[in-house]
Amino acid sequence: MGDQPTFTLHIDQNKYLSMDGREVHAILTIGSTGEAAPEAPAEAAEVIIVDTSGSMSGSKIRDARTAAAAAVETLRDGVHFAVIAGTSVAKVVYPHGTGMVRASRATRAEAQQAISRLSPRGGTSMGAWLDLAGQLLSAHPNAVRHALLMTDGQNNEREEVFSGVLRAWSGRFVCDSLGIGHDWAPAQLRMVSEALLGTFEFVRNQHELAEFFRRITRTAMAKTVPDLSLRVWVPQTATLKFLKQVSPTLLDLTGKRAEVNPLTGDYPTGAWGREEREYHLCVEVPPGQIGQEIRAGWVKLVRPDTGDVLASGNVLAQWTDDLALSTRINDKVVHYTGQAELHQLIQDGLSDRAAGNVEAATARLAKARQLAVESGREDTARLLDKVVEIDPVQGTARLVRNVDKADELELDTGSVRTSRLRKAEGS
Structure with a gap:
């Protein structure tokens, strides 16, 4: 495989609690060198989803075609990819047939030809688009799996259909989304972001859409390690109140727990490249005795499929009657x-x-x-x-x-x- 990325986990907290103190807060800073060896780049799979509903007429569809072509151009050789046109249904416009195809000079040119023929018609069913993307990406379980979704409108599906799709694919691939124009609903793309651990952005100047597509695709191509999880253990008498990504964006991971055992849960973080992220952990512990110190949490960054531990750290709690210690809140x-x-x-x-x-x-x-x-x-x-x-x-x-x-x-x-x-x- 070549060089493996190195991960670090640093914990910032004030471990001291007053005699009636129950909540332990800690910020987990996780960093990665994230560099795969040049001769063995990470296996990757990318789906580009373009809204081609009826509202995407005129300059919108022209800019969307340019942007999707730019994303295809940014894919590195060997990456599996597909392009979906999204209306009331989802349709793979490239490749023709089933599944995905590896990026090469020839396949990129073919994809760009298919993209140039996209035309607007029909409604907006984002759940169907994402469901098809998930099916395509699930054929590549060892790859860094990513989708890019662009829309100019509001989802027409029933809410339970849309949320059902998001639940089904939650944590199984990352999706970054973009809204253009003024008629899309941030709340809907926020749901996509929270379920699929991605970002969502507003492209204020529509002519910049291609640059957004390029940047997001480039970032996806730089990911080198797929699907890592934060594995958090808390003592039997304690309760994990929340675990949230707090930098570079806010993402609540609390509800995404996959149980490892009654005291331990895995929380998905998606794929990693060379980057640093921060997470806020809050654990509620029962009252203790003056001077008593406990481990309130044991945090590990793991590959969930193998259980390999890439970094780990302890969250501590110690009870004190020193007011100066117990009232100091970590910066x-x-x-x-x-x-x-x-x-x-x-x-x-x-x-x-x-x-x-x-x-x-x-x-x-x-x-x-x-x-x-x-x-x-x-x-x-x-x-x-x-x-x-x-x-x-x-x-x-x-x-x-x-x-x-x-x-x-x-x-x-x-x-x-x-x-x-x-x-x-x-x-």
Whole structure:
């Protein structure tokens, strides 16, 4: 196989609890050199899903064709791939026949020819698109499996059909999605992101779609290790309250537990390349005695199919009557708790605004703006300024009346991205 990537796991926490302290918080920083040997690149499988529903007319379908062709061009030789056109049904437009085909100069050219003939018609059934992608990718169980989905509209399927597909394929491949135009629903792509461990983004300038496709495909091609899991053990008397990815984006993994044994669960993290991610673990423990130290959690990064451990670390808890020790909150825990709160405030504030709950929306979005400024999220603060106005003298807030739909979509989709803790803060 050549060189194997090296993984590190670093745990940031304050282990000290007061006598009635129950919750143990820790930030897990996992890094990977992620480099496969040049002579043996990772096996990979890629499905490109293009919305070709009736609303994709005119410049939209032209830009989508250009973007899908750019993604195909970015595939490295030997990668299995397929292109799906998505309407009320899902159809493989390349390759012809069943299954996927390996990328080569010839197959890339054939795929681009097929893409050039895409035309808009019909409805939008994202569950059907993803189900077909899952079937194609499942034929390559040892590959880094990835799909790229682009849409301009809202899903027409019944909610239970869509959520059923997402449940069926959850954690089995990664899907990154893109929304273009103003008629798609961020909540739907967020569901895809949460189930399939990917990102979702708003392409504000449609002519940039090809660059988004190129970047996402390039990132997928750089993954070298498929399907790793965080294996978390907690003591019999303890409860794992949550496990969330907090950087580079927010993803709640808590509900994705696959039981290893009654005390241990595996939580999928998807494929890895050269990168660093951070996770927030919270464990509830029963009260202890002064001076008593326990292992509140044992975390391992594993290959779930073989159980090979790539990195591991301990989360500790120790009870103390020293107030200075027990009240100190770890800087990283504070930072990412604030980032999660910022995301929730934006989501709830936008929901309140859409429902006409002006007072609640104003309060939440104003607080979000304050948090964005405090945590150095100038980009988010600027977007919040477009939906809520703060009087610089009085400090009072009011909603902006006519908000550009693109500004709202950008704020909504951007809220899942987090900022890293600045070095000066953590030192």
